[in-house]
Amino acid sequence: MEFRHLGNSGLKISEIAYGNWITHGSQVEEDAAHGCVKQALEEGITTFDTSDAYANTRAEAVLGRALKGQSRRDLEIFTKVYWPTNNRGHNDSGLSRKHIMESIDGSLERLQTDYVDLYQAHRYDVDTPLEETMEAFADVVKSGKALYIGVSEWTADQISEGHRLARELHIPFVSNQPQYSMLWRVIEDEVVPTCEELGIGQIVWSPIAQGVLTGKYKPGQAPPSGSRGTDEKSGAEFIKRWLKDETLERVAKLEPIAADSGLSMSQLAVAWVLQNSNVSAAIIGASRPEQVTENVKASGVKLDADTLAAIDDALGDLVERDPSLTRDQTPTVRPS
Template sequence: MEYRNLGQSGLKVSQLSYGAWVSFGNQLDVKEAKSLLQCCRDHGVNFFDNAEVYANGRAEEIMGQAFRELGWKRSDLVVSTKIFWGGSGPNDKGLSRKHIVEGTKASLKRLEMEYVDVIYCHRSDSSTPIEETVRAMNYVIDQGWALYWGTSEWSAQQITEAWGVAQRLDLVGPIVEQPEYNLLSRHKVESEFLPLYSNYGIGLTTWSPLASGVLTGKYNSGNIPPDSRFSLENYKNLASRSLVEDVLKKVNGLKPIAEELGVPLSQLAIAWCAANPNVSSVITGATKESQIKENMKAIDVIPLLTPSVMEKIEAVVQSKPKRPDSYR
């Protein structure tokens, strides 16, 4: 496993990481979580991602209990969580100072930790001034509840505004953004965010490298496997949006490239994300140890992605965003 700096910070995160979205609390409990987390550690993963909204907080409880029972040294782990959707009350969601402070304390209690390494603003909040959010995130850091802060699914304009506030007030700006990034979803990472990497040293921890499993090819038969994400009631709308003819045609077109390299399509898709130098860590998900072992082998595929292979991939997906002239 290679460890990369999270943006321009000194924090080192494993090139591939593990996220608790969907799985912990919805499909897995503590016993299964422990075996999956141990499998991740055996493969060199040190970065584990969570959020207050995952399984309504249960995902954090499961991860915290699993870590405690496994008895791992806290300094060996990089743990993140995300604040935005904390409950049904009017002040239980968003990025007000009140919810950031209360939500962070509640997350730490569920995780059974004194601090998280990274805390994200899980979405942007149009009803709260960005200055209030930036000040609140700095308060969280000053209290020692988090070491760094970042954003998830913010626009480049919003991140730039947050940095403007931080610089004006001599505060800490967001060091990381967590966007969706895969062969089918590329605009933010490869176009919109380009100025952020050099201007602010923003790192990326990207999610959904397999486009919720679409890029494994397992849905191309037209059937939804009963143990897959798209079989879950909450994800049936996502399935109907994702499993369209054009997408499945592209997935079929990628299969010969993977076969030529002698690797599964899933490993090719994950390696493709990790090969982007602006990506600090690719967050993977899994409900079985076998999936983790398979995903982790993507590390060995990265060196196989020569310029000619990347051109073949692009010829199939044709998803590369056009860069604005000013960024060239």
């Protein structure tokens, strides 16, 4: 496993992180979840990403139990705040001071830790003044409950303004967590250049496009039994947009490229996002330990210019690059 700095901070994280967005507390039983976390640790992963909203707080609790007994100083634990949790009361979402202060305490209790290494705003909150949000984050950091702060799916302008306030408050704003893959490159034109200028690193999710870039989904065929494409509990709604025959036909063209590189399709996909120097880590998920073992082999892989060009040629105009799609990730009203 290789390690990278999180943005321009002094914190190093494993360049492949383990995330439990869809799996823990919903898709897989707890024993299986613990098995995946154990395998991640054995493969050298030290960075674990979760959120209070995943499985309505259950994912945090599962991760806390799975990591119990591990040396805390050897881990980097990330979580997030924004989406509704618990009873979904009128203050149980967003980035208000009240919700942030209550949420960090709940997350720490479920994760069985005194602090998280990174506390992230899971979306931008249009209903709360940004100054209120950043001042609350500053108090979380200064109380020792989080070491660094970050955001997820913020636009370049939102990141710039948040970073300005963080500097004024003397707190380290070091990361953004966007979707990023061979198929989804919307951060490249605006978000990445802004983050490079500000010293903010990307912790990217869905580098395998919900499993489509593994090659397991074939054009003209139904999704394999037991796959994410057939299981509503494991995010079938998120993968549907990739299951068009046109997409799957282009993805199939990646198979010889992966083979020529000595990689599996999933390893090629994870390695591809890690070629971007602004990416600090790629988040992988798993429902079986062997999936962890498969994907961590992408760590340290260097893809040459010819391979990168061949990938671009194979996918062609199927690649989504429109930066306005990041703005579409900001809810127009606070969810309830």
